[in-house]
Amino acid sequence: MSVLSRINAKLDGMAPGDREIGRYIVDNPDQMLRLSTAALAAEIGRSQSSVVKFSQKLGYASYQELKLAVSEAKAQDWQVPAGVIHGSIEVGDGFPVILKKLIGSKLLSMQQTVAANSERIISRTLELLDGARRIHLVGVGASSLVARDFSYKLMKLGRNVLHDSDSHIQMANASTLGPDDVLFALSYSGASIETLRIAELAAKRGTTVIAVTGLHDNPLNRVADIRLYTIADEERARSSSITARDAQLTLTDLLFILLVQKQPDANDYVHNSEAAVTVLKAERST
Amino acid sequence: MSVLSRINAKLDGMAPGDREIGRYIVDNPDQMLRLSTAALAAEIGRSQSSVVKFSQKLGYASYQELKLAVSEAKAQDWQVPAGVIHGSIEVGDGFPVILKKLIGSKLLSMQQTVAANSERIISRTLELLDGARRIHLVGVGASSLVARDFSYKLMKLGRNVLHDSDSHIQMANASTLGPDDVLFALSYSGASIETLRIAELAAKRGTTVIAVTGLHDNPLNRVADIRLYTIADEERARSSSITARDAQLTLTDLLFILLVQKQPDANDYVHNSEAAVTVLKAERST
DNA sequence: CAGATCAAGGAATAAATTATTCCAATTTCG
DNA sequence: CGAAATTGGAATAATTTATTCCTTGATCTG
Missing domain, CATH: 3.40.50.10490 (Glucose-6-phosphate isomerase like protein; domain 1)
Structure with missing residues (x-):
């Protein structure tokens, strides 16, 4: 599973501070990739060390590792389209969203299938x-x-x-x-x-x-x-x-x-x- | 064009030191993403500052920016499979290459099809x-x-x-x-x-x-x-x-x-x- | 060919970013 | 209620990145 989905899933069980950090990352992965721990902390009004600790709690050795994971996850956006982590196709979805979700889920199953054998x-x-x-x-x-x-x-x-x-x-x-x-x-x-x-x-x-x-x-x-x-x-x-x-x-x-x-x-x-x-x-x- | 192709293209016109750095990045983008400037420099026996300067010569504001670009480029490999732009499946291709080409061409036709209507x-x-x-x-x-x-x-x-x-x-x-x-x-x-x-x-x-x-x-x-x-x-x-x-x-x-x-x-x-x-x-x- | 000029690249150092430690404030649980 | 654990920030240590400065050697010029 991608980091973003993982963070999103754990969001509820997190301490308030971590939740804020997590939500920011899930919502703004692009910005996050260009922010330092201090800058990210400032963005949401928390301390720099919290951000470092957040990375570690997720199991990454460093903030840089988390960034790499996020960057990779973003690349998989085709797979789990833009922000829609729980991406089943919904009645309210517009045409472009449906396209993305359809192709995304097709791609995902292809990739996972070749990986599974x-x-x-x-x-x-x-x-x-x-x-x-x-x-x-x-x-x-x-x-x-x-x-x-x-x-x-x-x-x-x-x-x-x-x-x-x-x-x-x-x-x-x-x-x-x-x-x-x-x-x-x-x-x-x-x-x-x-x-x-x-x-x-x-x-x-x-x-x-x-x-x-x-x-x-x-x-x-x-x-x-x-x-x-x-x-x-x-x-x-x-x-x-x-x-x-x-x-x-x-x-x-x-x-x-x-x-x-x-x-x-x-x-x-x-x-x-x-x-x-x-x-x-x-x-x-x- | 992806950073990797760009680096690869410029390789010949580079100073020997830069060329070594560039070649290493093109050949080992995965490792590069996890190395600091100093570690990368050590890997190829050059100075840390050279690596920083290399990033700047390519037009990136910082080494981190270069890393982001490399990470993104790696991701795009899925979409137009690994360097093989004219990628028909050849007799000599190995298993991983065939996988990539197969999924790549499937993805491409799906994307183009939804775009065509x-x-x-x-x-x-x-x-x-x-x-x-x-x-x-x-x-x-x-x-x-x-x-x-x-x-x-x-x-x-x-x-x-x-x-x-x-x-x-x-x-x-x-x-x-x-x-x-x-x-x-x-x-x-x-x-x-x-x-x-x-x-x-x-x-x-x-x-x-x-x-x-x-x-x-x-x-x-x-x-x-x-x-x-x-x-x-x-x-x-x-x-x-x-x-x-x-x-x-x-x-x-x-x-x-x-x-x-x-x-x-x-x-x-x-x-x-x-x-x-x-x-x-x-x-x-x- | 001597001297000037310039590019390459490394050493040293400044600046920044990241990671750790320590501590106060809260919450949780018995 | 009080002990223990958790949260989260401030301070600081450690690491990483960026810049400056300098040496070396190549190239150009008169």
Whole structure:
């Protein structure tokens, strides 16, 4: 969490003096960055030493450290837009604020998602996808769309992929899985009953199961051999399903790009597959 | 331009001492932020005063100002990823570089997309979607997934929506359109033949056509009543279809959120629809 | 080539900022 | 009510930054 959110959260539990200092910093991070401890103290009518102590109480070694943290937090303003620390999208928000919050929460979930999966686990995933006889993608609802998107991309790379948006068909397909196959299961909650049953069946048949779920402990997670995580912005309920989908797409896009990197002839495949489609395009006029 | 690029550019014209200081800062901005002038000087074997003078020669009032600028520059790296301004993803790129480029290009297309559509045209679109008897969504390939995602969201709001991933079905449906309906057509190229034909048919039947295409002139654009734009990163060919899809999603997400804002009882609808789905979730264990 | 001029850069020092200590005033809690 | 803890400021110590001054060496000039 950013310093500013942290300060804001602790504000209520603080002594009056500290609260004033904290509020000033949260409200005027820009000014704060250019003020010395003495100047900041003067600004709010407190003593210079209080400011130093404030920094230390927050766990920073020095006032300078606090400044660095604030500066970094400000940079993340895209992530937690201007001042709106509790940034769910509200009914009263104007157009520009909504834009900022939307893009901010999307960016945040992307960043957190790539941060949540170690390079080690990603490269293990790549090996599995790379070595699989067939890749079976499952997911229901919004996750089904992500699965399909990913399946299109994998097909462009010439992989053997299977996905259907109907979960009964998915289940039927799953009964043909074997140890050389990989099941790639997407569910943010990790609790979608159809996806879970399919994963259980696949696991029983010796198929490697890759689960893409939220960070919480969940049933799907538990049957999986490889656990990938997507981070969505759960607090901001209204945009929740949006960021969960974005997080899944970020992860699958990343896997796709890394597969392209690994596969020397990937460009040919992608190019051919795109060229094939152009016969369905109208003449593009200038 | 960021301080770091500026320093880097001037490096050659600098006195040897300054050059050393500049190079250190460009190479280790993170360390630099935590070093005092004296410590930085010691690090590269120069005098403390040189460091101060270096800051002043760059036009900053103080060493602290330079630090602030560096901190800010580091932050902007996210927005236009690390030095790689023309940053298509290359075969030789390492894992962290790929992450940065991927998120960077996604962010860029989102930002440019929201910037490309004026508030005026967006609110006109909202009125149309709001007043439509039925909303017909069309798109093929990757655009079809976006259309479906948007259709799910509109359904959650209780709207009358129609979408099928099969373009023949889409066409058949389109023949039932009337003047009170709205056709929402997605195609980044604006030249997908099926989508175009459907839009033409709709236009002939007096249906309002909203087109979501790239910024270039294109056939779909020309038959549309309302033109919305998505900006994708065309230079970076490899990630092109990724950012085109992200741009479309950003736009449809934005429209969805704004519709929610307009509709007083939206939360009830969304909540009910999500509650209905939870019966298909397994017990979530702790 | 000698001497003047100037830029580079360090040492010393002045100025400022930050951190610590100590203490008085309040609040909290038994 | 009184002891203990907390708050927060004044004074001061320590550190950091900025300026001044000076040496060195390079360059220019007559």
